[in-house]
Amino acid sequence: MEPIPRSRHPYFERLLEFRAHAWDQSSGDIPIGRWAEFFPKSTKKIVYEIGCSNAQFLCEIAKANPHVGFVGLDWKFKVLYRGAQRIAAEQLKNVGLIRGLVQNSNHFFSENEVDEIWIFFPDPWAKVAQLKNRIMNETQLVQLAKLLKPGGRIYFKTDHPGYYQWVHALFGQPLPRVGHYDPLADAQVKAGARSRRIKQVKVRLPAGSLRGDIPPESVLLKRVFEFEYAATLPAEEFGSSSCFTSHKTLFEKVFEKEGLPGYGIQLLRNSESANRIHD
Ligand SMILES: C[S@@+](CC[C@H](N)C(=O)[O-])C[C@H]1O[C@@H](n2cnc3c(N)ncnc32)[C@H](O)[C@@H]1O
Secondary structure, eight states: OOOOOOOOOTHHHHHGGGTTTEEETTOTTOOTTOHHHHSOTTOOEEEEEESOTTSHHHHHHHHHOTTEEEEEEESOHHHHHHHHHHHHHHTOSSEEEEESOGGGGGGTOOTTOEEEEEEESOOOOOSGGGGGGOSSSHHHHHHHHHHEEEEEEEEEEESOHHHHHHHHHHTTOOOOOOTTOOGGGSHHHHHHHTSTHHHHTTOOOOTTOOOTTOOOOOHHHHHHEEEEEEEEESOTTTTTTSSOTTOOOHHHHHHHHTTOOEEEEEEEEOSGGGGTTTO
């Protein structure tokens, strides 16, 4: 693996104050392959939260679940630094934080090291030209699948109906009904559907539709994951085997206050695919 160049952000140095439990993605001492040793001996599973922001949500859950080890990732220095301060103040031993990009996740964990991955309210990148930035894409999900133990899960939550449908399409699932959502009402999506940019993201338009925001199904993803469960939230079954269900993220609370629905998708890494992801 190519080393990641170090950032010149002023908070890079400040984060070093918390080197006992927080790292930058370029640090050589991230306990990759050794997270079980970093966490207390009683740790039963390891959870990786992508886009943890200031780790308030993660710390709340970590306090309530001392036998779970949590690793939070965010690419914003300042919020991650606040999270590192919080962990120190609360003396939490079961949380580690990384300042970095999800795209570099293979620098943070070795294969089969993680039990659960949480991706809650990631940026929806709703305009057609931005769709390629979505975290829930084939390349990213295959990379994350390698870090998951066979039988591990990805939990995804979003407030964005189009993103919810997008993940269904990736897995060849019928598009769910999502209330009043009309992608064609979004001028940028509408204009983009007719532009060359659509061809670049290789979007197949369903017959008779201008849905330029829907990706083609991925055969690889369908092999690696089982599309286990999807629902409008709150839903009892969603995340029922995990420990986050009684806690809401910052964004979730904001959307709820505004009366907006949330959506959840649960993906199970197929045990059978354990040795076949490299195919
Ligand atoms: C919309 S916020 C959601 C925060 C939190 N999960 C919640 O539900 O309240 C998305 C977070 O993901 C982080 N983020 C966005 N793209 C990222 C990337 N490529 N790698 C790591 N973090 C990223 C942002 O910095 C931001 O804190």
